Amino acid sequence: DFPYALAPAGAAVLAFAAVLTVLDGGILATAERVPVRAAWRGLFLRSFAPVAVHGLAGLMMAVLWRSPYGPLAALLVLLPMGVSCWVFAQYHRERAAHQATIRALVQAVDIKDRYTRGHSERVGRASVMIARELGMADERVESLRFAGILHDVGKLGVPTRLLRKDGPLTPQERRVIELHPEYGHEMVRGIGFLGEARAAILHHHERIDGSGYPYGLVGRQIPEFARVVAVADAFDAMTSTRSYRRGRPVEAALAELSRCAGAQFDPDMVAALQRALERHGWHPAVTSDTAGVPVPRQGASGVPTGPGAGAR
Template sequence: MALVLCAALGALLSSALPGGGPLTGPVHWPRLGLLALLHACWDSLAQGSPTPCLRTARAARAVFAGRAPAGGARPAEDGTGGAVFLPVLFAGVLMLPPAAAALVAVPAALVAPAAAPRALRRAWNAAQLGLSAFAAATLFRLLHGPELLLGSRFPGAALPALAAVALFCLVNAALVGGMRYLAEDDRTRITEGLGGRLAGALLHGAGGLMVAVLWQGPYGAFAAVLALLPFSISAWVSAQGSRERRAHRATVQALVQAVEIKDAYTRGHSERVGRASVLIARQLGMAEDRLRTLHFAGTLHDVGKVGVATELLRRNGPLSEQERRAVEVHPVLGHELVRGIDFLGEARGGILHHHERMDGRGYPSGLTGDRIPEFARIISVADAFDSMTSTRSYRRGRPVAEAVAELERCAGSQFDPQMVGALVAAVAEHGWQPAPPPPGGWDGEVPDIPLGVPEPARRSATDLLRGAP
């Protein structure tokens, strides 16, 4: 990060060179000031709404805190410091020398809302934006873009402009990806969604090109500002959607925290199950909108435990039949608790049926095979995997390889073989960081409920229900 800050500072200081330097040229300060003001004003409309290629503040949180979340956990999204109004920024890339283009986003970045450490986070945002803009503006000049733009020679002028926008996104993606890797130790997110973000940024780049052309026309800056209105409306609508998604996440976290108060083991388990569920679903090629809902379902799969006696949840030893029945009602309680939360959608079915089995000996409905909702089949595997690999106060967690072998042994009877195969492939590709031992260590090797159902099965249905806790 220090290297990025120093490089950005050097790029900005190049504007002070006599004549602006070989690639910069003289700085048109009034134009720079107006663009920076426009960027700051319109940027406020998009606060909390991540742009197609800029999500730096939340990715940097763990690095600034000096730690990386265990197991590749994603930093919580705080919605601060991640919004950038790209059309104005790209217009600056096309209309200003590189060092001046790097300055357009700096004022807004330095005053944007940010969580602690505010100064360092704001400096990082300003630095990575400044470097991206500097690189893009330099490429635009090397491709003789200003000459083509002044003469409005199209489509010739559009090609250097789009190349500059693409370079801006690539530089930004490299910087953000590096920060994500340091923060999360997760290579899979470095290029995650890069294609879609690049396509969206190119669209905004076309808007920046339109602003630059109109600005240099007979009506000057006034026409350019009018051209920004559709983009500002789009930014405002996107911000509303982002606020709604944050409200959804806050609702889910509040429900999970209610369970964590009762059951210390659930602390962290819920989020790990949500993350493992997403790993499985990504391996299966699930659409992004369903991935978000699945993460909610995995995170809330045990929310019904809030209605189970605390003493039963914290019991280290075996449960009686009556006590087991009291615990096994938690999927129904969880479904009833979230029934009225519309945004959860099919996540509710995943919560209700995550203890069903492929052979029909699960609960609460005894569903079989494909009659079990897809979300529930995924969560069942993720739940069992984290349960086995997690170290609790009364027993060590199993090694990942041993947990995988147990899942494969029970595939077809308890678990969907397709979901087991997807988890095995995902763990082999991305790895898995089990939950760390509890602060007090473990008191002994007390076995918990076995994962598989014992054979032969000449017992009551309740005795046969041996799903992962």
């Protein structure tokens, strides 16, 4: 009887939310190898809210069912629940549309720049690994994944002949390519769901020491998402085998990132990537068709020395 049913109903909600939290956190920690300190962070509140809402609706139905108004009154509770289900379905349809938009943009970049086919997805994956290691909330992790995937979307505004040039770029050609972050930002500035990802697209070529582009930001002036994507981008670029050079081993790429930490890269992001790779490993793939294309020699440092070494 109401209100005496509130206490057992509240206890049931708390118990159910606690069980969900333990199970979800356990899956994240074991299956996805999310750090233990971050696996359960915020999970209870995210589980509690929907369970509490549905529990309250169920309790209202039970109370109204036993009231003088009978089952007809209880059925009225189904109306707001139906609206809630409709809103939830709309959210998932909108999310699917977002994913389709991103896939279309990435495919367009991959078609235009054959040298970096698959690079965008791997940068997104490496960015997520860093974000998980830093303990970012799930919403920010998803936004950061978008940032990694779309970081080079501005290349759609760069002449194809420059992206596919086999030899070194001239200073003028390099200045044209260095406009791609601004092109990308202009392309996505109206896509509201990207959130912080837009700043990463604009600033992922900034350097901690202020010598980057397009605005020469220094240190913490560079948005956090941009500092993450910069490390993920450089790591995949070094470890990927492309038609104009072989990829470096993961250990050599990490050593190079560590050497440049504090000048080009944020040391915290580099350290987070190192920890994540120790847990998950990395499996780079060939990103372009190398059939019939000679792979340039590499010097002792692993830097390509053959034709096209400085093209990108």
